[in-house]
Amino acid sequence: MFEIKRDENGTISLHGRLDASQVDSARAVFSLVTESCEVDFAELSYISSAGLGLLFGTQKKLVDSGGGLTLTNLSPHIREIFQIAGFDNIFEIA
Amino acid sequence: MAAVSGEFRREIEAIGEVFAFLETFADGQEIDEKTAFCINLVVEELFTNMVRHNEGGGDRITLSIERRNDRLHLELVDFDVEPFDPETAEVPPVESGIENRRPGGLGIYLVKKMVDELKYDYETGDRRMRISVTKTLEN
Numbered sequence A: 001m002f003e004i005k006r007d008e009n010g011t012i013s014l015h016g017r018l019d020a021s022q023v024d025s026a027r028a029v030f031s032l033v034t035e036s037c038e039v040d041f042a043e044l045s046y047i048s049s050a051g052l053g054l055l056f057g058t059q060k061k062l063v064d065s066g067g068g069l070t071l072t073n074l075s076p077h078i079r080e081i082f083q084i085a086g087f088d089n090i091f092e093i094a
Numbered sequence B: 001m002a003a004v005s006g007e008f009r010r011e012i013e014a015i016g017e018v019f020a021f022l023e024t025f026a027d028g029q030e031i032d033e034k035t036a037f038c039i040n041l042v043v044e045e046l047f048t049n050m051v052r053h054n055e056g057g058g059d060r061i062t063l064s065i066e067r068r069n070d071r072l073h074l075e076l077v078d079f080d081v082e083p084f085d086p087e088t089a090e091v092p093p094v095e096s097g098i099e100n101r102r103p104g105g106l107g108i109y110l111v112k113k114m115v116d117e118l119k120y121d122y123e124t125g126d127r128r129m130r131i132s133v134t135k136t137l138e139n
Helices: A023-030 A049-064 A076-084 B012-029 B033-053 B106-114
Strands: A002-006 A012-018 A037-047 A069-072 B002-009 B060-068 B071-078 B117-123 B128-136
Touching: A002 A023, A012 A023, A023 A049, A037 A049, A037 A076, A037 B033, A049 A069, A049 B106, A076 B033, A076 B106, B002 B012, B012 B033, B012 B060, B033 B060, B033 B071, B033 B106, B033 B128
Parallel strands: A012 A037, A037 A069
Antiparallel strands: A002 A012, B002 B060, B060 B071, B071 B128, B117 B128
């Protein structure tokens, strides 16, 4: 299962497993992001290249306009995937 | 030694069934959490790659997984497809900043980084593609 929420501060929270079959529901939220915001990974247990690609596309759009995503509370396994993918050079990871 | 195999619909939406299959195997073998995460990702990337890039192929993809001591051996077989050797996949510039990165190309790269060995073979007679990987348990 995967769930995505955006609160009144604009923070996006990811819950569950973001795999290729769930990425469209995440895209529906990220496509509305037009300025810098936080993405909370605290409840996310899994992500694959489908989710990474979505985050990359959003970041590219924001960086081009001077902003960016801040990623928080990554699990050790997900942080390792980000490091292998070189995404620690691309995102601010708090 | 334990081995199981299954057949799955050649659709992205079937990935949930693939994960359930892997979870049952991992629970039965007391696979550690990090290795379980890794095999989920490796199988998802290979499975979705087959679904996306082999349009017109057969309607099933088979997945086998076997444990031999501290190593896991996984194999995915796709039928009636064109050859696609993962070794030929472009390597993304992971050391680069975002200005020099493009979307895509990460799936096979992650697989190669996370397994000990990846083998590919293709049989022209029945147009069968087989990808097998070996992964040592983390704990």
